[in-house]
Amino acid sequence: MGYMNELEEMAMKLSSEEIEILRIIEENHKISVESIALMVESSEEQVRKTLKKLEDEKIIMSYPTLIDWSKVEGQENVIAMIDVKVTPKRGVGFDEVAKRIARFPEVSSLYLMSGAYDLSITIEGKSMNQIATFVSEKLSTIDNVISTTTHFMLKKYKHDGVLFTSGDDQDRRMVVSP
Amino acid sequence: MMQDYTRYVSQTGKDLKPSGIRKFFDLAASMEGVISLGVGEPDFITPWNIREAAIVSLEQGYTSYTANAGLLELRQEISTYLEKRFGVEYDSNNQIIVTIGASQGLDLAFRAILNRGDEVLIVEPAFVSYGPLVSLAGGTPIPVSTSPANGFKVTPEQIEQAITEKTKAVLLCSPNNPTGSTLTKEELTEIAKIIKKHDLLVISDEIYAELSYDEVFTSFAAIEGMYERTILLNGFSKGFAMTGWRLGFVAAPKPLTEVMLKIHQYTTMCAPHMLQHGAVEALRNTYHEVEAMKRSYRRRRNYVVQTLNQMGLECHTPGGAFYVFPSIRSTGLSSEQFAEQLLLEEKVAVVPGNVFGESGEGYVRCSYATSMPQLQEALKRMQHFIESRKLVKN
Incomplete structure (x- = not known):
């Protein structure tokens, strides 16, 4: 409800x-x-x-602007998606804790989900270590956070509707046709 | 030793004129960095769900022939599509044939109805294949010129003037390639009166039906009294961005489909099996993508029409397809001169209007089925071409 x-x-x-x-x-x-x-x-x-x-x-x-940072030397990011379970608070539900988490600059997206967990968070960092530190020191220490499950992203195939690997953007048509 | 082949080549083959587009294609293809507004097909790649359906079909081993008329499942989808979309009812059992593009449908139609010397009126400017296909089927193509003053829409009077006792059919293509002009229901109704009065058939090339921007598309077969007189051609190439699949269909009264099916089974057997599965998916689940493509073309049409008019190349707003047909008369050049010089000097390819018939002289066909950045660059180059040579005399 x-x-x-x-x-x-x-x-x-x-x-x-x-x-x-x-x-x-x-x-x-x-x-x-x-x-x-x-x-x-x-x-x-x-x-x-x-x-x-x-x-x-x-x-x-x-x-x-959608940028493929993985193509820029020294700028590759590590991205993780974290499933978070939280205890909703009377009166404000999930809002308070969600807004609090969202303010961290490492958090690039945050959604309230239906199903097995409550919040889905995307974190971007320079290294696995940095993300691990964020999860253990910032995220899991928040009062209403019950548990976190961290999934590291291995490869981007498509983001925001844009394919990262395909030949679909090539024009293979003949130069003049009836 | 060089063999002399001329004695082997048929007279029909010799008489067939090479397409006027060919010469231009060779020139454009030999150059680098050309932006082409000369392409007669969508810039979209076939939606993935359709491609995937064909891949699955191959994986599952659908590599055999299908029924001559095409997969029944596909014909049923076509029947539903024609009824829901255009309000015309065709029996999937005996009134629809799946063809190798609408082009093969045209060939079947002409071969099924023409005796030697029968005349077919071809509304010009027109797609380059119509005339030669009529000739190949033993008929005589009779051009009916339209006027830019009327947005290249054919009038009943223009049709009636060209009718002789040998006239058997009229070929209509709306939305039109190359002009983009689109006939309204009212205009089609007026044409229908002439068709009835002179007891003719209409071969209605409706391949651009999905790409009608300002009005709901009306099929000629949906005009009162015309169902019995129409051979309807349509396909997947333009609306569904499936040109290279070569899949179309023809729908007609049963006595005509029966004849066309005889010809089809001897010449072609059937359309490729796995691709027909793709077409089934196209008709079932691609509505939103087709609508999105249509919106995208419409935007580009608006952009191109206004930009061309601003630079002094007068052009009407076409109601459909993805072509604009601006007048280049103000430049004092012929269509071919304009197209050739524009290509050599600015590396922009357009198609000279005269390849689509005499009444296309003084015009060029520009396809806007090209990305916005490419379109913008092409139009910038055209403007430069015109300004640097002070071609437009205002």
Whole structure:
């Protein structure tokens, strides 16, 4: 029951043009306002206004770039996914402890899950050691944390909808065809 | 010793004109760094679920022939698809044939209906295969030119003017390659009156049906009184991004499918078994991906049409497919000159409009089935081409 209270945020109704703009920048946020305006058959001013509104409403949360750090020497990260069981607290449920864990910069994502454990955390660090230290010194010492199970990530095949290894991005078409 | 083969080659083979696209392809293929807007196929790779279904089919050993008309399971899916999507009912048992692309469907249709000298009206600008296929089947292709003033949409009057006592059928392709123009239900209804009045058949190439952006696509077979007169061609190439699979289908009244099936079984036997399993999956579970691809094309269409118009290459907004057909008349160049010089100087490939028929002269076909960054770069180069040579006289 308590779970539902935590899925509180109301979804907002958007116009089809606003949704279309979101889809365009979700694919590539570097695209110019001018291009977006042409694509949705609107004015640049209107697109700017829409983007501002979507940013203000926190529907557009941020504009990150997906980088394959494993290709950069000396910048390879160790990533772990940690299943965490916690005791929910009266009145605030899982929120309090989740928000607390989320503030650690090592935590790159954190979700409340249904099933065998409660929180799913992704941790990024420079070494296994660093992650182990984080788990033993920071995470498991938090009051309501009952147990943790750490899984180290061995290889990334796909992240946020982007394939890391495939030939799908190659154009194999003939240069001119009827 | 060099053998003289000309005495072996058939007259039909000799008479067949080489495709106008060929020359241009050879030139473009010999150059490096070309951005091509000359490609007549999607830039998407076939959705994975479809590819996977074909892989599974191979793994399970589906390597035999299928029924001549295609897997019954696939024909049933096609039947459901045509009914749900376009409101036309075809019996999967005897009204649908799975073909090697819509191209083979065209060949079957012409061979099934044409006697020597029968005329087929071909609305131009048109896909390059129609005329030659009519000729190969012993018929005579009669071009019907459309006008840019009408967005290259054929009018009933234009069709009627070309009708003679030898006319047997009209070939329609909407959304159209190369112009992208798309006929509305009302426009098709007007054409239907002429078809009925002159007791003709229509071969309706609906391969771009899934890619209609502004209106709900209307199949010609769905127009009142036209079901009995329509040979409907469609396939998986464009909407499902499956060009290289070579899978299409033809649907028609039973007496016509019976004849087409005879020809099909002697020439082709059947479409590849494992690929037909992929097509089943395409029709069952790809709706959302098809919609997403369509949205992506639509955006790019809007971008390209407005950008071309801004640079002085006038172009109408096509209702479907993934082509725009801008006029290059303002440059004072012919279609071929424009395309060739643009390719040599700016390394952008477009297809000269005249290869699609006489009424395409003064135009070029640009396909926007290319990534946005590539499109942006290509249009920048086109603008540079026009500006540096002061080609547009405003």
